[in-house]
Amino acid sequence: MRTEGDINLSAERRHWQAANLSEATLDVLEEDSRYFVHQSMSTPCLNVITNAEGIYLEDMDGRKYMDFHGNSVHQVGYKNRYVIDAMKAQLDELPFLPRRYTNPVAIKLARKLAELAPGDLNKVLFTPGGTSAIGMALKLARKATGKFKTISTWDSFHGAGLDAISVGGEGVFRNGIGPLLSGTEHMMPYNSYRCFMGDCDGCGLKCLDYLAYMLEREGDVGAIVMEPIRSTDVQIPPKAYFKRLRELCDRYGVLLILDEIPTAFGRTGTMFVHEHYDIVPDIVAIGKGFGGGVFPIAGIIVREGLDVAQDISLGHYTHEKSSVGCAAALATIEYIEQNGLLAHAREMEGVIARRFDAMKAKHEAIGDVRVKGMLAAIELVTDRTTKEKATEEAEKVMYLCMERGLSFKVAGGNVLTLVPPLITSQEQLEWAMDVVEEAIVVTFQQ
Structure with missing residues (x-):
């Protein structure tokens, strides 16, 4: 296919x-x-x-x-002057930041994200790319829950790294690769033509009944990884879908990781996609448009109670707190806000x-x-x-x-x-x- x-x-x-x-x-x-x-x-x-x-x-x-x-x-847009000017100023001031250190623009960006995100989503970690953001989210979920299994959907895309394609569901990335990350279970996506009902209208979201069955049977699932709106073919679940998904995660002690890498920062008319569903996920992965179409930067925003990994390195990437990348991301958010x-x-x-x-x-x-x-x-x-x-x-x-x-x-x-x-x-x-x-x-x- x-x-x-x-x-x-x-x-x-x-x-x-x-x-x-x-x-x-x-x-x-x-x-x-x-x-x-x-x-x-x-x-x-x-x-x-x-x-x-x-x-x-x-x-x-x-x-x-x-x-x-x-x-x-x-x-x-491309060559956005506001973003480029912010990056040029940062290049003159501090072009690179070695790990172990911080800088004011990185803190300012982190504070801004905490202010924008709902609920207690007020801790962040940055990385150069979306795939590594997913990797950090998976590692944090294991550390926080003590459970290593995940459930995600077929046809989903969460990045091209080996861990990301393990939770992802697109054959063009998975096929012919050999053994993938263990414990990565999959279910049918919302409104899939492969769904056993054939059509989601009026079915009572039976796919989530199946998810509840999986959670009951598996017992050791640490996280559910999902796109709130699938960006590739724009599948848009109703609010009831995510309301029940959030309830299932709470019932079974499972973290809800939402991949908003291609869709956050205004794409759907809100800064974050999950705002449409009136829920607070446990971890949100961000990227792509985060860097203003200029600089590669991504990250995760997590609930404060998940700040539990001080004894391990979730990322520690060379450009994790890139001063130039943070300047680009902050300018991108400011431009979105200032221009309505x-x-x-x-x-x-x-x-x-x-x-x-x-x-x-x-x-x-x-x-x-x-x-x-x-x-x-x-x-x-x-x-x-x-x-x-x-x-x-x-x-x-x-x-x-x-x-x-x-x-x-x-x-x-x-x-x-x-x-x-x-x-x-x-x-x-x-x-x-x-x-x-x-x-x-x-x-x-x-």
């Missing part, structure tokens, strides 16, 4: 490159392919990018693309949802649409009744949109996932949705 629609070895990609890229660009791609280790969804690469600014990418041939993908790092981007994301949610609903009413190829803030998905199907995936068609739609100057990713084989920067205007969103609709019409008329 294809988990992505724009894989890097497809005939559709080769056709697009041959029709749209210059010989000079193709030569650079060939050189890149020569020196970098090949891997699925990456090398060989799609194109050569020479500039990124605002909501746009610019390639070597001078073609611009409105970037509704961005690996979920571009909430405040949370409110803008909530307003644009209504714009996107109304347009998508109208598109679904007109086009039988659209099976479902899902929107939360400025995170949106359109499922393409060959039959609405059977929900048969229109996998080849989804890839064609994506490349037609690329030809018009709109970039996004395809998830799950048939889901057009749109992740616009929070600075995207309504006019720009309307243009992008016009391009998507036109590409759907052309593809399904062929």
Whole structure:
């Protein structure tokens, strides 16, 4: 089963490159392919990018693309001057901080996160990447509970490290690797086509009945690891799902770890995704957009009662309290707040949802649409009744949109996932949705 629609070895990609890229660009791609280790969804690469600014990418041939993908790092846009100025000032003042020491900007950032996060989520630990944030969360859960098992969901993504793919559920990362981390149990994801009910509407969330059964049988589960909204194909559980999940964790003495690495910091219209569910998780993993689309920084925010690991090293990474990274992250949060981007994301949610609903009413190829803030998905199907995936068609739609100057990713084989920067205007969103609709019409008329 294809988990992505724009894989890097497809005939559709080769056709697009041959029709749209210059010989000079193709030569650079060939050189890149020569020196970098090949891997699925990456090398060989799609194109050569020479500039990124605002909501746009610019390639070597001078073609611009409105970037509704961005690996979920571009909430405040590319080359955000406020973020870059903060980093430049920090570079002049303190470019690197050896471990064992602290610095004022790191403390200021930690204090800000504690103020923003609900409840007693007021302890933090930073790291250079999201995968290592998940690793720290898993280690802390073991230390705090004395239990090593986890339960997570199939189809989830929590990073590419060996521990992260063990709790993750995407085959493109797990398959063919060999033995993974022991004790990493899995259950069906919310609203999965693999769910034994087939449809979550009206089932009473029987998947959580199964989770309760697992917790009762296993007995030694230390943590549940879950994405509050699955970012790849934008699955959005109802509030009742997480209310009951929180209750199950409390009943069985299990920590709730929420992976908000791709979705925190305004993507869904709130600073943190779990705010939509009126719950307080035990550990929140953050990253990607945390660094303002410039600097790689991630971390965990944990409840104060979990500060129990003084005798071991949860992370102790070389760039753990990076002065430059902390300056970038703090500036990112300040920019979101000062420019009203949370409110803008909530307003644009209504714009996107109304347009998508109208598109679904007109086009039988659209099976479902899902929107939360400025995170949106359109499922393409060959039959609405059977929900048969229109996998080849989804890839064609994506490349037609690329030809018009709109970039996004395809998830799950048939889901057009749109992740616009929070600075995207309504006019720009309307243009992008016009391009998507036109590409759907052309593809399904062929």
